[in-house]
Amino acid sequence: MDLTTEYLGLKLRNPLIIGASPLCDDLNTTLRLQDAGAAAVVMRSLFEEQFDAAPNPAADPEEPEGAVGYPFSPEEYLRQLDRLREQLAIPIIASLNGHHPGNWISFGRQLEDAGANAIELNFYQIVTDPTVGSDAVEIDMLRTVGDLTKSVGIPVSVKVSPFHTAMAQLATALELEGSAGLVIFNRFFQPDIDPDDVTVRPHLRLSDPGELLLRLRWLAILSPQLRGSLGATGGIHTAGDAVKALLAGADAVEIVSVVLKHGPHVISLLLRGIQSWMREHGHQRLDDFRGSLDLSHCKNPAALERANYVRTLQSWHH
Numbered sequence: 001m002d003l004t005t006e007y008l009g010l011k012l013r014n015p016l017i018i019g020a021s022p023l024c025d026d027l028n029t030t031l032r033l034q035d036a037g038a039a040a041v042v043m044r045s046l047f048e049e050q051f052d053a054a055p056n057p058a059a060d061p062e063e064p065e066g067a068v069g070y071p072f073s074p075e076e077y078l079r080q081l082d083r084l085r086e087q088l089a090i091p092i093i094a095s096l097n098g099h100h101p102g103n104w105i106s107f108g109r110q111l112e113d114a115g116a117n118a119i120e121l122n123f124y125q126i127v128t129d130p131t132v133g134s135d136a137v138e139i140d141m142l143r144t145v146g147d148l149t150k151s152v153g154i155p156v157s158v159k160v161s162p163f164h165t166a167m168a169q170l171a172t173a174l175e176l177e178g179s180a181g182l183v184i185f186n187r188f189f190q191p192d193i194d195p196d197d198v199t200v201r202p203h204l205r206l207s208d209p210g211e212l213l214l215r216l217r218w219l220a221i222l223s224p225q226l227r228g229s230l231g232a233t234g235g236i237h238t239a240g241d242a243v244k245a246l247l248a249g250a251d252a253v254e255i256v257s258v259v260l261k262h263g264p265h266v267i268s269l270l271l272r273g274i275q276s277w278m279r280e281h282g283h284q285r286l287d288d289f290r291g292s293l294d295l296s297h298c299k300n301p302a303a304l305e306r307a308n309y310v311r312t313l314q315s316w317h318h
């Protein structure tokens with residue numbers, strides 16, 4: 001059975017990629033992920049802010065309260081990439097997080113020289129300034145992608161937020177700026193409110209499969225519109241979840257929470273599950289069914305669009 005797929009121009013042995021996270025901070029863990037079947041890994045992100053502020057508070061014993069401690073300085077990140085490159089046979093995707101054009105973008109070239117096979121650019125941002133409009137946000141995004149893609153020879157994918165007014169137009173514009181693929185979608189960590197202490201608390205909660213639905217809709221909508229690759233991230237916990245993302249048009253799926261919860265061996269279980277689903281449905285190759293429920297192939301496209309909204313509301317029965 002052929003699980004190979006092409007993602008960002010890279011040939012992958014199967015569609016399961018380890019998403020950006022601390023999972024690649026440790027070489028042994030990363031080797032276990034590869035042995036369990038991971039087809040590629042994405043390293044955790046380096047942040048635009050790390051290139052402006054020199055000293056790393058993580059290394060400073062007198063770290064002021066509230067300061068951000070970055071696990072890797074840019075130099076340490078390159079060293080880690082180098083270590084992973086030496087030991088791993090699968091593609092390594094580096095991750096940058098930034099949304100304003102600037103000097104930090106030139107670091108992409110160093111990631112390429114250190115052996116990254118691709119760069120995932122994460123636009124994790126919460127725009128709270130009332131004087132900043134959506135056009136200004138998107139112009140900055142497009143210029144950032146354009147500057148990065150022009151400065152490197154490896155593919156660049158863009159991990160986007162679902163909270164854009166005109167997602168389809170933005171996705172196309174990102175592609176015109178040179179992005180080789182989109183990763184759908186960033187998952188925002190929501191702070192919680194503690195009513196006893198009356199405080200706001202940062203809250204790191206792992207995902208659940210319900211979060212996949214938003215991704216499925218947009219994968220299905222964007223898949224026929226884009227020429228580049230689509231990666232799914234957010235809420236993929238079972239083989240069935242991975243199959244759904246592929247049916248909707250994903251070329252690869254990124255997993256984090258399920259691996260943090262169960263450990264690297266879960267990857268082999270997911271792969272076996274995908275294979276047994278393919279066997280049951282008579283598919284030999286991933287390409288036989290990938291995208292078969294996207295907006296252009298789905299027999300009921302209204303189910304993906306607003307037209308179904310009213311019907312869905314009416315379908316509730318006590």
Ligand SMILES: Cc1cc2nc3c(=O)[nH]c(=O)nc-3n(C[C@H](O)[C@H](O)[C@H](O)COP(=O)(O)O)c2cc1C
Pocket residue numbers: 019020021022043044045046095122159185186187206207208233234235236254255256257258
């Ligand atoms: C502990 C943790 C650290 C993460 N760090 C990053 C990061 O550095 N960069 C990034 O783009 N995403 C990061 N993510 C988000 C994941 O890459 C992924 O998009 C998200 O967890 C949704 O996938 P999942 O449902 O499989 O967990 C992190 C997630 C977790 C749980």
